[in-house]
Amino acid sequence: MDVKAIKEQFPILQQEVNGHPLVYLDSSATSQKPVQVIEAVSDYYKYNNSNVHRGVHTLGSRATDQYEGAREKVREFINAKSTKEIIFNRGTTAGLNLVASSYARANVGSGDEIVITPMEHHSNLIPWQQAAKATGARLVYLPLQEDGTVSLDDVRDTVNEKTKIVAITHVSNVLGTINPIKEITEIAHQHHAVMVVDGAQGAPHIKVDVQDIDCDFYAFSGHKMCGPTGIGVLYGKQELLENMEPVEFGGEMIDFVNLYDSTWKELPWKFEGGTPIIAGAIGLAAAIDFLNEIGQDEILAHETELAAYALEQLQTIDGIQIYGPRKRAGLVTFNLDDVHPHDTATVLDAEGIAVRAGHHCAQPLMKWLDVVATARASFYLYNTKEDIDLLVAGLLKTKEYFGNGFE
Amino acid sequence: MALNNLDTLYRQVIMDHYKNPRNKGTLEKDSVTVDMNNPTCGDRIQLQLDIQDGIVKDAKFQGEGCSISMASASMMTQAIKGLEVETALKMSEMFSKMMLGEDIDSEDMGDIEALQGVSQFPARIKCATLAWKAMEKGVHDE
Numbered sequence: 001m002d003v004k005a006i007k008e009q010f011p012i013l014q015q016e017v018n019g020h021p022l023v024y025l026d027s028s029a030t031s032q033k034p035v036q037v038i039e040a041v042s043d044y045y046k047y048n049n050s051n052v053h054r055g056v057h058t059l060g061s062r063a064t065d066q067y068e069g070a071r072e073k074v075r076e077f078i079n080a081k082s083t084k085e086i087i088f089n090r091g092t093t094a095g096l097n098l099v100a101s102s103y104a105r106a107n108v109g110s111g112d113e114i115v116i117t118p119m120e121h122h123s124n125l126i127p128w129q130q131a132a133k134a135t136g137a138r139l140v141y142l143p144l145q146e147d148g149t150v151s152l153d154d155v156r157d158t159v160n161e162k163t164k165i166v167a168i169t170h171v172s173n174v175l176g177t178i179n180p181i182k183e184i185t186e187i188a189h190q191h192h193a194v195m196v197v198d199g200a201q202g203a204p205h206i207k208v209d210v211q212d213i214d215c216d217f218y219a220f221s222g223h224k225m226c227g228p229t230g231i232g233v234l235y236g237k238q239e240l241l242e243n244m245e246p247v248e249f250g251g252e253m254i255d256f257v258n259l260y261d262s263t264w265k266e267l268p269w270k271f272e273g274g275t276p277i278i279a280g281a282i283g284l285a286a287a288i289d290f291l292n293e294i295g296q297d298e299i300l301a302h303e304t305e306l307a308a309y310a311l312e313q314l315q316t317i318d319g320i321q322i323y324g325p326r327k328r329a330g331l332v333t334f335n336l337d338d339v340h341p342h343d344t345a346t347v348l349d350a351e352g353i354a355v356r357a358g359h360h361c362a363q364p365l366m367k368w369l370d371v372v373a374t375a376r377a378s379f380y381l382y383n384t385k386e387d388i389d390l391l392v393a394g395l396l397k398t399k400e401y402f403g404n405g406f407e
Numbered sequence: 408m409a410l411n412n413l414d415t416l417y418r419q420v421i422m423d424h425y426k427n428p429r430n431k432g433t434l435e436k437d438s439v440t441v442d443m444n445n446p447t448c449g450d451r452i453q454l455q456l457d458i459q460d461g462i463v464k465d466a467k468f469q470g471e472g473c474s475i476s477m478a479s480a481s482m483m484t485q486a487i488k489g490l491e492v493e494t495a496l497k498m499s500e501m502f503s504k505m506m507l508g509e510d511i512d513s514e515d516m517g518d519i520e521a522l523q524g525v526s527q528f529p530a531r532i533k534c535a536t537l538a539w540k541a542m543e544k545g546v547h548d549e
Contacts, residue, residue, distance in 0.1 A: 342448060342473035343417075346531065350413050359449040366449065372471045373449040401413065 001298045007382040009034040009290075020352025023387045028173050028201060028331050028378035029356050030223045033287075040286035041228055041279050052278055053252065053269070067278050070285035071268070074233055077288045078218065079209040084267035085241065087234040088281050092200040093123040095219030095234030096167070098271065099196055100127035102244045103217075104165060107194075110136030113162045115193075117142045117150060117179075118368045119172045122361040124198035128167055137164070144368065147325040148175035155187050163193040170202025170218075174360045174369075174376065176307065176328030178206070182213045189214070194240065200224060204380075205303055205329055207296040210235050222280060227287035231280030234271075241267050248273035291381075299381045303330030306379040310388045317395055323369055331378035333360075336395060339402045341375035347398040353391055415524035416531065417474065424518065425474040430467045430484035437465075439549045443541040445533055450476045454484075454541040458549050463487045463495055468538065475522070475531050480538035482519045492546050499539045506532045 007013055010032045015022050024032060044066065050059035052067045071083045080086060089095055108114065114128050114137050132139040142158050145151055150168070159166060166188040171178050181202075185195040194216040202208060203218075204225035210218050217240075222231035236244075246253055246264060253273040255263040264270035291299065310332045314320055319337035336344055345357035356376045359366045366372065377391055437455040444451035450472030457465040466484040470477065483502075487495040501511050502519065508526040525535045 340473035342450075342475070342531070342534065346416065346528065347413060358447065363449070372451075401417075 001294060001302050001381070003302070003382065003384050006034075006294065007384075009036070010382055011035055011038070013382060017352040017354070018350050023351075023353040023390050025377040025379065025383065025387060025391060026354045026356050027380035027383075028224070028376065030229065031204065031226050031380050032382065033226055033228065033283075034290050036290050037226055037228065037283050037286045041283040044279050044282045049279075051275055063278055066282050066285075067276065070281035073285040073288050077208075077292075078203065078233075078235055079211050080235055081211065082238060085210075085235055085238050087236065087241070087268045087271045088276055089232050089234055089271075090230050090277060090280075091221040091223070091232035092198060092219045093232075095217070095232055096124050096196065096198060097127045098234055098247055099167075099217050099219070099236070100131040101247045103194070103240065104128070104131035104137075105134060106243075106245065108132075108135045108137045108164045111162065112137040112164045113140045113160070114138070114165045114167065115140045115142060115158055115163050115188075116167050117169070118144055118364045119148065119150075119175060119177060119362065120167070120169055120364070121173055121198060121200065122363070123200070124167055124169055124196075125364065128165070138162075142168075148172065148177050148323065149325050150177070150179055150184070152180060152183055152187070155184050159187050159191050159193060161191055163188070163191050165196060166193050167196040167198070169198040169200075170208075171205065171329045172324070172365075173201050173331070174333050174362050174365055174374065175324030176331045176333070177325055178327070178329055181215060185213055185215050201329065206300055216240055222284040222287060225284075225287055226290055228280045228283035231277045231284045233284075238267065241271070244271075246270050246273065250274050252276065294381060302381060303379050306330055306383055306385065306388065307332065309385050310377065310379070310391070313388055313392050314395070317392065317399070319399065320395070323371075323374060330380065330383075331376060333374045333376040335371060335374050336399055336402075339398060341373045343402065344375045344395070344398050347401055348391070348394045351390070351394045351397065353394050355391070416528050418521040418524060420518050420521040421478040422474065424478035424481040428468075428477060428481040430481065430488075431469060432467050433469065434465055434467045437467075439545045441541045441545040441548065443537060443544065445472070445476070445537055448473075448534070450534060450537055452476070452480055452537055452541055454480070454538065454545055456542070456545045456549070458492060458546070461492050463490050463492060466542075468541075472537070473531075473534055475525060475534040476537050479519075479522060479535045480541075482517075482522070483538040483542060486517060486519055487542060495542065496546060499543055502539050503536065506536060 048062040050063040052064040188195040196217040197215045199220035203220035218235040223229040250273040307330045321335045323333045341357035434455040441454045452470035454468045468480045
């Protein structure tokens with residue numbers, strides 16, 4: 001993989017920040033966009049912009065073809081059986097909320113259980129808290145191992161005949177843990193529970209085959225995989241989606257509208273009320289082309305190598321705490337002793353290095369780690385070992401800056 | 408921006424308040440307790456005020472957060488002790504203006520003036536204002 005050539009395709013990465021070449025280590029928050037994606041979106045607006053599924057005119061057909069073409073591209077990307085199973089929305093949060101609002105409200109009752117983990121992002125946690133409150137179900141947490149992984153024995157012990165939903169992240173946005181979602185799905189299905197996967201940190205980095213995993217729902221976001229913000233995908237098995245009620249009503253999603261009742265369009269459109277995110281879907285299709293051309297396995301191998309190198313190099317710093325398992329996705333979460341992560345991030349920013357600091361939308365996990373906040377460096381296909389060397393140098397400067405002169 | 412420009416943010420006096428916070432702890436007797444946090448970054452503060460006859464008799468805080476948020480809380484409690492509530496609120500208003508980079512008469516602000524540099528770091532302004540927001544809320548709740 002020619003990382004230098006890849007990086008050149010990202011205009012934003014060619015700039016200096018605070019007098020230093022930008023080192024972008026915050027791709028878990030949002031990835032940068034290659035010129036192909038930016039142009040796909042701008043070309044759509046320049047030449048083809050029109051509403052979809054209704055225009056008789058030429059532009060309407062072009063926009064519809066592109067939008068539905070993007071759906072087919074996504075289907076292929078995750079190997080879904082049918083485009084009926086691909087629902088466009090504004091991101092992972094929207095997808096998980098749809099499952100929690102529609103599927104859970106209709107299929108979970110008092111005394112039932114919804115199983116999640118303490119490593120969930122708030123977007124795969126709060127929807128289930130709310131669903132549990134609304135239905136009288138119990139929210140049950142799988143325990144975590146000391147290194148921040150989930151043990152399948154614990155899954156077997158926790159999931160039972162009361163379990164109706166198991167909702168777990170594919171990859172932890174804080175620990176980098178890659179969860180064995182295929183095996184967990186199998187256990188969930190043995191107890192007739194549905195398996196919901198938060199794929200926000202999964203799909204951008206790991207080849208996803210929803211038929212192989214056999215999960216019932218898989219949600220992810222375009223903007224974390226080189227696509228635009230505001231576009232996301234919910235995959236759901238057709239037989240489940242067929243029986244789910246929409247949660248948003250209005251234009252685009254209806255079949256017949258009478259004075260007192262209405263009927264819905266067929267899948268997937270019944271879940272896409274209102275003018276859809278047309279440009280976003282087209283940009284996402286361009287992002288998928290871009291990733292496919294490089295090869296998802298290549299990208300994962302590159303990130304795995306970077307993560308291993310980062311772990312090795314960061315461990316050489318005195319007084320650094322690193323969280324999460326050894327085998328991990330392309331991110332490292334850490335704290336420097338006696339330096340708050342905001343201060344770390346500010347000093348790094350002065351060096352042109354962008355990292356995330358805070359609770360990473362995972363407050364229960366922060367509590368589990370017994371920290372208020374952490375700093376996180378996350379990698380993608382455009383990052384290099386030199387970026388990590390600069391991070392390490394920046395952290396040494398941070399330590400020096402906060403260690404000296406202030407005592 | 409080079410590393411030494413960070414000195415406009417992390418002034419010596421700020422680091423002193425961060426490492427040796429004034430008024431950290433709890434009041435035995437308080438008339439108002441405010442818990443406030445910064446949901447986007449996780450900083451949190453508990454501020455206790457002892458207000459009698461319109462005067463801030465005492466103030467203490469506890470919390471967890473970055474150097475800017477904790478130093479600001481330390482400075483704020485130091486500054487408002489003994490002030491009339493109205494004066495404390497005026498000071499808070501001045502502080503907000505300072506964070507917006509507006510010129511203010513900083514003489515009355517004492518140590519707090521050291522936080523002026525925060526206005527050049529937009530991402531950190533909410534760290535500095537957390538304690539002041541807690542104080543405003545406490546005064547209004549009282």
